[in-house]
Amino acid sequence: MRLIVPFIAVFLSLVPIFPSDAYISETSHTTLIRERLTDANRWRDHVMVVAHRAGWKENGKVVRAENSRDAIDHSVSLGVDMVELDVRRTQDGALVVxxxxxxxxxxxxxxxxxxxxxxxxxxxxxxxxxxxIVTDEPVPTLEEMLLHAKGRILVNIDNKLEPEDLVDIVDSARRIGMADGILIKTAIWNEERLERARAVMARIGPDIAFMPILADDAVQDSAFVAKVAGAFDAPAAEMIHWHRDAAEPLTATGGPLFSPRARAAAIRGNFHMWINTYPITDRPEGMVAGGRGDGMAWAQGQTDAVYGFWIDRGATIIQTDEPEAVIGWLEGQGLRQSYATGS
Structure with missing residues (x-):
């Protein structure tokens, strides 16, 4: 017994001490987020929130540099599931955000x-x-931003280049061990575009999460939605419901991409329905969300008519310029499940 007690004392001194409350390491946190992204049917009571341009606005005002480390840090602190980063190329071919x-x-x-x-x-x-306000952050490379996000939050990559450039984007992520930390996407509106995306993903491989972008000016058939999502085992489909004229009435149905048949296709295919509620500069409010966007929700105090409307029609991912406010609203509705408890 005298030998056992000192041994236990030495052993315990070598064991890292964690807080008494539920602790999640940075690495396991992104694993948990990815689990919720890739198993939509299990997590439809947890609406995921994506911070547009990494999270640059609050209350309709720009408060931090878009696509910045500062924006990523703030989104992480809020518990945002994913940040969006925009990617372009320099003259010498480097990928920058x-x-x-x-x-x-x-x-x-x-x-x-x-x-x-x-x-x-x-x-x-x-x-x-x-x-x-001028920050001390230079124009960042894609790899720098991925490293900054690594282990803390997923990254939704908005590729401002051609679909074929996704190959280099993925190579950048793989070099730094971020293959499981990104979601790539491209717009698909017909069979030709579908085959182009297939060819790109054949070069990339099945380990990378890919999401189609579908807009209802060209895609209105839920069968095509199911076909596209199934072709890539997509965890989500980004749905655009156009509202190009401010005088146009707000959508009453959500359009063909949020119809009961489209929602049934999402459930059968186990993928998330993604809506963008952020505003586009000098365009009608909610231009990509049938007129039901962030401005209407907060400036007009009609949160139920925006987020409630889209959730009722199947949306389980919301990309927004107001991540803090949206998370607060969702929590009040019982539509966010804590990562700390794993419930």
Whole structure:
């Protein structure tokens, strides 16, 4: 007995001490998020939230640089499931994170991204749009941003290039061990586009999560939705319900992509229905959500008529400019399940 007690004391001194409450390591956290992404039917009572441009706005105002490390950090702190990052190429072929084709709006530099070499872009600093605030963050490469997000949050990559560029994007993720931390996507609106996406994904391989983008100006058949999702074993389908005219009435049904048949296809195929509620500059409110977007929800105080409407029609992923407010609303509705408890 005298030998056992000292042994136990030494053993316990070598065991890491964790907080008494439910603890989740950074690595296991993204694993849990990915489980909820890839098993939609099991987690339809947990509506996932994606921070548009990594989370740059609050209450309709720009408060941090878009596509920035600061934005990722804030989204992580809120418990956001996924951040969206926009990808472009430099003159010398480097993959950088930038929404616009030009630099003026979001950096201290001017000109086209594709006309600058990476070394030159590194001298440009990200700005908080419309505020005059210059951050200390340079224009980031894709790998830098993926590393910053790694283990903490999933990354939804909005490829501003061609579908074939997804191959290089995935190679960048694989180099840093982020193959299971990204969701890639491309728009598919007909058989030709479907075959093009198939060819790209054949080069990439089945280990990468892929999501089709489907818009109802071209796709209205739920059978085609099911065919496309099934072709890639897609965990989600991003649905666009156009509302291009401010005078047009709000959608009353959700359109063909949120019809009962489309919802049934999502359940049979075990994939999430994804809606974008963020506004597009100088375009009608909720342009990609049938007029039911973030502005209507918060400026007009009609959250049920926006998020409730889309959830009632099957949406289980919402990409928004107001992630903190949306998460708070969802929690109040019992539509967020804690990652800490695993329930």
């Amino acid at each position: 930038m929404h616009d084709a030009t630099l003026e709006r979001t950096t201290t530099c001017k000109g086209a991204v594709v006309e600058r070499r990476l070394a030159a872009l590194r001298t440009c600093r990200l700005v908080v749009e419309g505020t005059g």
